[in-house]
Amino acid sequence: MTDDTSAGVIRVMIVDDHAIVRRGLIAYTDTVPGLRVLGEAADGRQAIERLRQWQTLGEPMPDVVLMDLKMPRMGGVEATAEIVRRHPSAKIVVLTSFxxxxxxxxxxxxxxxxxxxxxxxxxxxxAAVRAAVDGEVHLDSAVAGRLVRRMSAPHVGLASLTAREREILILLAQGGSNRDIAGKLMISERTARTHVSNILTKLQLSSRTQAALLAIREGLISPQS
Known part of the structure; x- marks a missing residue:
């Protein structure tokens, strides 16, 4: 788990209460060019403490946290909320069972x-780690189907979106990053980013993944798209 701060390297933290899972993820991730595991934690509380220590010491921070959901002391949902609040630049990718x-x-x-x-x-x-860093949406079709059925309807629906915003929502849900969307629509990346932000605001959603799930639920794309 050596540190690597060179350009283009994605720094990863692994949070799971099963040591064998952490060992397996670390062993594989460290063989992938462009990825480097910075550290690990056995639960959410330990993860938050490790991040605090790294920040205090001025050490490199993880770009992506692979987060288990069911853990002792502090589970993944509570830890995710706290990490997002304290370290908004870190992306959280959930490790989940079906x-x-x-x-x-x-x-x-x-x-x-x-x-x-x-x-x-x-x-x-x-692929999920890279997608998170690139601002793309990575969906498992089976889990997406279950999530869609659990989603509560936003207070303001798709009717609030302009035609261009609906078009961008579809591209986003198909996994497009802001750069991809900008290239396909021949607009600037900054304009694409602004459109995505407006879509999330209008639909009262907090992430691109939630927007993608909404697009699936409303029939704009299929989970396999």
């Missing part, structure tokens, strides 16, 4: 940017 849709929904509401199943192939975990 039956944890309710907790995943709560974690997304708390500020998590994505999720990946614990039984996913290692390559998919890496």
């Amino acid at each position: 039956g944890e849709a309710e907790r995943v929904h709560a974690a997304l509401a708390a500020g998590a940017t994505g999720y990946v199943l614990k039984d996913a192939e290692p390559e998919e975990v890496v």
Whole structure:
């Protein structure tokens, strides 16, 4: 778990109460070019303390936190909310089991940017990490279906969006980053970012992943898109 602050390296923290899970994720992640594991924690409270220590010492901070949901002392939902509040630049990717849709929904509401199943192939975990850093949406179709059914309707619906905002919502839900959206619509990346922010505000959502799930629920795209 050596530190690497060179340009382009994605720094990762792994939070899970099972040591064997952490060992496996660390062993694989450290073999992937461009990824480096900074550290690990056995629960949310320990994760927050480690982040506090790194920040106090002026050490590099993780770009992405892989966060288990069900842990002793402090679970993933509460830890996600606290980390997002204290370290808003860190992206939280939830590690989840198929039956944890309710907790995943709560974690997304708390500020998590994505999720990946614990039984996913290692390559998919890496893809979810990269997507989070790139501002893209990484959805597992099976979990997305469950999450969609649990979503409460926003107070202001799709009718509040302009035609361009609906178009951008679809591209976002298909996994497009701000740069991808800008390229497809021939607008600046800054304009794309502003549109995405306006969409989230109008729909009263807190993340791109929630917006993607809403697009699925409203039939704008399918979970397999």
